[in-house]
Amino acid sequence: MLDIADELNRWLEEGRDFAVATVVAVSGSAPRGPGAALAVDADGTAIGSVSGGCVEGTVYDLCAQALQDGEVVRERFGYSDDDAFAVGLTCGGVIDVLVTPLPADAPGRKVFQAALSAAVRGEAAALARVVRGPAELLGRALAVHPDGSYEGELGGTPDLDRTVVDETRSLLNAGRTGTFDIAEDGSHCEPGLTLYVESSVPPPRMLVFGAIDFAAALVRIGKFLGYHVTVCDARPVFATRVRFPEADDIVVDWPHRYLHRTRTDGRTVVCVLTHDAKFDVPLLEAALRLPVAYVGAMGSRRTHEDRERRLQEAGLTEVELTRLHSPIGLDLGARTPEETALSIAAEIVAARQGGAGLPLSGSHTPIHHDTGGQRSDAVGARVAA
Structure with missing residues (x-):
């Protein structure tokens, strides 16, 4: 999502209602990686892309629907063996997309604006979102800064927010986007939540x-x-x-x-x-x-x-x-x-x-290497924003 931070930050400043769909997990070959995003405002204007065309139409409809019903949705898209023209990725990969409505009165809007405005200014910041877990927590977010300060709350125990901030800072300091698992009480025992972290850092x-x-x-x-x-x-x-x-x-x-x-x-x-x-x-x-x-x-x-x-x-x-x-x-x-x-x-x-630096035509290794430890668990939960 931070790849379209300039446009989204402008939409926030203009007070637009919009929904944003973000790729939060990739398995196999896919056109775009985690963090790719498509946003749709209340007038139907769209910016960004999640798949380079494969499933854009369906994700566009999901964003429009999310704006109407106020629900956070996570959907999986993959190749259909039965019908190559069905909604799916013809490249053979699988992507999980989190769709989050952000109307002007959404409680979590300020959290997104904190992360987006920092990215626009070229400052280091990360957005951590719950992408797997109980319906009441799905889509909740924290905006985390390098010094450990943050905006937002996940709504679990106090230990949960503190642990998520610590884990997110580790990814932010490494300039990485990725996921981690954690329990609802903030411990690492029997993890029930998956957090997806997008890091925005100055150019390498x-x-x-x-x-x-x-x-x-x-x-x-x-x-x-x-x-x-x-x-x-x-x-x-x-x-x-x-x-x-x-x-x-x-x-x-x-x-x-x-x-x-x-x-x-x-x-x-x-x-x-x-x-x-x-x-x-x-x-x-x-x-x-x-x-x-x-x-x-x-x-x-x-x-x-x-x-x-x-x-x-x-x-x-x-x-x-x-x-x-x-x-x-x-x-x-x-x-x-x-x-x-x-x-x-x-x-x-x-x-x-x-990568190996070898011609793809003569090798049998995956085209896209998984260097970020991304997960691709299917999550069908929906929750009112």
Whole structure:
């Protein structure tokens, strides 16, 4: 739902009545993942998408009905073996959709607005919703902030809200969207509730070291993938806005020195394109000891062997060295800067999503990898909002 936060926040500010359908679980191959949303207002205006077209019409009708009867609904959509034209996903997957009516006088509207407005401002926030459990709790939500403050209440025991906030903060701090199970009293014994958490966090960072032509192409594709891209080089004649107009930040500094002083987290990717030992070795020595998502370094296989020897001499362990993607990128036969940037981006996506980087046509692994621990329990409960 937070993927259409701008439009939904505007609808809230305008006082519109609307209902929003959110994908809360996916099994198998599906066009869109958890968090995808479709919203319909009282005039029939629709924004967003839950399936790229497969079940949009039916979900649209569910939203319109939810606005009329005020009921929260969770529905499952999957492929129909009996009738390929029946309402379902012809790609063979299964999605669970939670439909929540949010008329202007809905008690939970302020909770949604707190999460949506934070997302619009680029601040970290998460929306935790009950997607499996007793009818009276289904659809209840909390808006949770990184400092542990929150809006809303689930209506169970006081321990329930506190435990949900703690679990939600763990997902938020990791920048993850996912689910967790919990008991109605807030314990983890005999869980009776499933909470779905959508996290909205600032864009992940891509740190590109080495202001070369390949870096310019990588900046463009990094922005396309949604990264906040920084280019760093110790040479001021190369690290300029003219050469990298699309970069968010351009830093003139020694790479390892900048890496030590800048902010990184578990979503940060580090791309070392300098292929110069005086820059590479101290930079990689620092990067491979940080809890970042990806570290890759450009260079020939001979350069890689020399670099690895130097890093071993600098004290890096075998375990730390296994984190290094070098030579950087997947084997696409790339030659131009743009092709090379594509190969680097493909490796970053594969590392993030757990992909093998092999042609789908020749493999038998799932097309969509489940990296978020999503559940897909069928829930047929309906509850008055």
